[in-house]
Structure formats: structure tokens, C-alpha cells
Amino acid sequence: MAKKITRRNFLKSTVVGGVAAGMGFGSYQITYGQAKKPAGPIKIGGQGAISGAHADYGWQMMAGATLAIEEINAKGGILKRKLELKFMDEELKPATAVKNVRYLATEWGADFLFGVDSSGSAMAIGPVLPEVNRLHFFCHAATHRLTEELVAGKGIKQIFRMVVPVYQDALVAWILKDMPEVKRIAGINCDYEYGYVAWNLFKESIKRFRPDVEFVAAAWAPFWTMDFSSHISAVMAEKPDAIFATPWAGEGVMLLRQSLMFGVFDKIHLWWQAMGGSVDLLEGISREIEGDKFKGKLWGTARYIHNYPVSPENKAFVDAFRKRWGKFPNYSAESSYSSIYAIKTGAEKAKSLETDKVATALEGMELKTPAGPRLIRKEDHQAVYTVPAGRAMKSPDYTIPILGDLRVIPAKDYYRHPPFTPVAATK
């Protein structure tokens, strides 16, 4: 006797049949392997913060990459193929950053990836890269864990970082080495991993040269802090001789302006603004520097500064960038520009676009970049290059303030080296 088809049975059959059909058809699905793609342009997908208060960082990244791609395309491209760029908004949200990576790699068909401003986004993207199997060149995200934990520790070979991480922020230790008058140091730091690690690395470094210094106060400012008056008052109550500060971009500008209102620069010998050499920050305090409000006591560095090194490569890059965009490049522009050239060098050496081959070609390679020679360290895929520290000042040669009176410390002295020991990422 024929079995009656009830709604329940029908639904049950639909679900079971659908899953089976889905799994069956799945085996015939088009895969996204790089080898199967027809030869067209080489697709390069990038992302950075291009909306919100930190949008200039993402814009600079896009501008640097665009410039490099235009230059390379004008000379015939890579392996006789032109380059095509798609740049997306990371929104400084890890979930968005991961979604962008998946879209760019699997839907748009990117051959290479680059960019990313936030450390959280970088750490979220890292574990996804083996799945999408694309090389990702990180151009900002400062966390040391990206290369130390994910590359050297977990062996994620798809990660390359072209920009110096938080190691750079401790550089002031080498300046304070020769300033015996500074004995009491206070910190105004970001209340998240970047601030904790920068402060801890600095304390570790300075103790090597100056065991006599005291860390008298530390104030912690959450992301998006715009009123630093309580932080400044708290640390100044301890009468420090020097201040170590990590707030960056617009927050750094606000902190420095507010410290002037508190008369901080009359009472200290040195203020270290870790990312004080970034173009956006120097532009933000341009009038104060021109008026010598900081009394020559404001020092900083960045992950690249446009007036160093004095080399034909750097001059050509800065001139081309200014001609193309009418602005000075900051470090995210230089690192994205260098990332595109790293892709070119790696692919041409490997004579292939395949992830493994390009990665192997790049390991241990020294690249000529605007920031100077960059060594791609084999163990952690971290680019090693030197960026000096300097004093914020006005120069007749530039339309915006620069870091001058440069102190060049070799990168090998202030970088951490494998095998890595953990850095305290707590207050």
C-alpha cells in the first residue's frame, strides 16, 4: 500500500535530500585555487581605516599602494601582467577586517593582500590566512604578537609585516641614556595592548642603560580619549623629569595641546611622543611647533619619516607622492608602497604568483625601499629597517614640521630577535 505523503514527511525528506544534494554537488563546485585562474591582471586587495577619526591612516595606505601600482603598470606590470587594486574600509573592526579578507581572496580573486591599521584586526586576520592561502603584507598594526606568535610561534607563513612594530616606541631609551638629568619618568599610555607593551619594552630597555631611573607614575587613556586633563594632572603630581606618551593620531594632538595648557613643558626635560613623527600628528601641532611652544623638548619617532634616509629612493618616493597627492607621505603610505614593490620583487624572483613560492623567495631578502634597506627576517617575516628618533622642529626645507636633530640607532639594537620570550602585555 502506498504511503501517504504528509507535510511532516515531505519536510523531512526535503531537509535530508537537500543536505545530501548540497554535499554531493559541492564536490563539483568551482574552487578558488590560484592556478586555475586565467591570466588577467594581478589583483591586489587592500584594507585600512578609511572612515572615522583615523581615516587618514587608511587613506595614506591606499595612496601609497596606488602610487606603486601606477609606477609598476607604467613599466609593464609584474611578469608582464598589469596590477589591479581594490581597497576596502577596515572600520578598525576585526570582524569587518576578516570579512574583507574573505571577500577579497575568495570572491574578488585577489592574488595578494595588504594593509590593516588595527592590531586587533591583524590578529583576527592572521589565523584565516592559511585557509584562504594568500600572502598578506601588513602595513601598520603595531602588535609584536602578529609576527612573534603567529609566524615564529604558529608558523603562519602567509603573514609578512613590512612596518616596524611596537619595538620602535622604546627608542627613547637610547636618547635618555645620555640625559643624566632625567631621573623620574612618567607614562601617559594607551589603555590597550599597544600602550602596555610599549611602556614595558621601554622600561626594560632603559633599565639596561640607566638602572637609576624611577618610574614615578603611569596614567592610562582608553581608545578615543579626547580629554587628557586628568591623566596629565595625575602624572605631573609626581613631578616627573620626562614623559613617555603613546596616544597616536588625533589623540596625540589633543594630549600635546592640553599638556601645553597645563604648562608641562616648563617643568620637564623631555616629552617622548612615540608616534610623534607621523605626518598627521606633526601637521596637527604645526602652529605650536612654529611658535616653539614645546621649547625643543618634544621628541618622537614613527615607523618611517619622510626626511630620512637621505637617499635617491626616498627622494624619488617623496617627490612622486607629493606630485600625485599633494601631501607628504606618512609611514602607512611608505609601507604600503614598499609592500607592492615587495610583491613585485618576490613574484619576479619566484617567477610565479603562488603563495608558497613567493613567500620562500621573500624570506631573507633585502629590499631597497624608500625607508632604506629592509631585510625580511626569515624566522618571523618581519621587515628589519632603521627609523631614527628626532626632535619636533620647523625646517625651511619643508612646508610642515619635521623630526630633526636625528638620532640614528641601528635597528638590530632595538628590535627583538628570535627566539622570542613573551613581553608583559599588562599595565
Next chain:
Amino acid sequence: MRLKTLLLILLILLLLLIPAFGGKYILYMAIHILILSVFALGFNLLLGYTGLLSFGQAGFFAVGSYACAKILLVMPSLLLGVIAGTLAGGISALILGYLCVRHSRIYFSMLTLSFGMMIYSLAWKWRDVTGGDDGLVGIPRAPLEIPGIFSINMSSMGNYYYFVLIISLIAIFIIYRMVHSPFGLTLKGIRDSENRVAYAGISIRTYRLLSFTIAGLYAGLAGSFLPPLENTVTPPIAHWTHSAEPVMVTLLGGIHTFSGPIVGSILFYIIKDIIVRYTQYWLILFGSIVILLVLVFRGGVVIFFTEKILPMLSRRSPPP
């Protein structure tokens, strides 16, 4: 068989066949749409059925995500992770809901916003447990298994999609039955006139708390789907801007329809995903489209179609 049932079966078939025809990214987006749908359906139990606007649902979503992530990091069992995440979302909603449901209207919304942001701060500051701003990384997409009975590998996106789809369909079915039960009618009664319901001898607070806890369970369930998908959990998922997503998709789809939040979730992802591909000024365009949709489709897209378009079509069709 009624047309509605047939359409439902076709829709389920279509969902089941996505892995066969869609690429990896389509699957990934489909999972995200399912997550937001479950999240928004739970939220709409509060807004659409109970009349309470919560701005803290992202907090419970995050509790679910972090609980699932912690379980998966120490014990690779997907089922355990999802159950723990769902329960954690529900329990935290029960505790905080006890303090919130005493109030209504703006006071309720402000309280939920505050508690939600407290969870966000906790996720940001409690580094030892949550990993701070970097969050928890390297979360495995553990197999779906009951030791000694079965084990299904979830490393492929297709398998994970089926897992999320089936659990989501069950969750949708449960909430559908719930809102069409006397319990659902009571919630609607509270929404429309809480005094009348109170005079009938029903405890308003208890029902509100139940609704809040169920919404928390759904937020926790949606949150627990995320760590195995992304391999990471970070504090922004607890931020109030994430709480605004279910609000937006529910308004877009329709507050007073069951399927409104699901339709809103699909529209939200499709619109956003298409716009971000073509312009860096996506926020302006996205905002303008959402404003336009809300203004044009008063009461939501679903209401617009069921009350305006369908009657118009049936009037035009020739008499039998």
C-alpha cells in the same frame, strides 16, 4: 498543500543547496545572515512583541561568543561550545534583566545600554580572560561530535554552514511557535496595554523577564556561532553599535511581522556588501539607502509587500 508551505519548502531547499552553487564567500555571508537573523529574531521578541527597546543585546551576544570561544579553546567540541554560549547569554540576560524589567520605555533602554557597555568594558579590560583589545585568537572550528556516537568534521565552510543553518531553523521554528502560543499573546498584550494584562492577574515583570531571557538566549546562540567561523572574538562585538544592528534590521524588515528581522538581515548584508565593494564613502550611501527604505516602506519591507503589493497583484488578476 498551501502556497505558503510550498514557498517555505522551496526556501529551505534553496538554503540547503547554497553550498552546491555558491562560492566560499557566499557561504560565509549566508552564515553571517543566519547569525544576524537569529540575533534579530530574539531581539524582536523584546521590541515587536513585548514593546521593550533594548540597546544592550550585543552584550549578551558577546557573552555567548566569549563563552563558546573559551570552551573551544580548552575542549574542542562544537556542540558543547554552542550550548555553553547560548546558556551564558541566557543566564547573563536573566541576571541583568532582573534589574532592567522593572522599568519601561526610555529608562529600560538606557539601563540596557549601560549594562551592555559594562560588558563591553569588561571584554576590553579583563585581559586575562578575554584577551583585552586583541581578543581571543586561534579558536578552532571543532568537530560536531558526541563521543562514541558520531563525529562530523567542521573544517569545511559547507559543513559549518549546514550546522548553523539547521540550528538556526530549529531556533526560528521554536520562536515561531512561541509567539503564536498563549505566551506570545500575553507578551503582545503587555506591549499593547500592560495595565489590562496586569488586571487579568498576570505578572508583567515575570513575563518581561522571560522575554528578556529568551532574547538573551537567542543573542547567546547567535554569538556562539561566530568564534568557530572567524577563529577569533574581539570586544567590538559587545559595543552598542553592534546592538544597533538588530534594531536597524528589525525596523527595516518590520517590527510587527515574524519574518521582518530575517528579511531585514538579508537586506542589511546585501546592501552593505554591495556598496562597500564600490566606494570608500559607503557609510553615506548605506545610511541614505536605509533612511529611504525606512521612509518608503513604512512599517517595514514585509508589511509593505503583504499589505500593499500583494493585494494590488490579487486585484489585477482575472476572476476565476
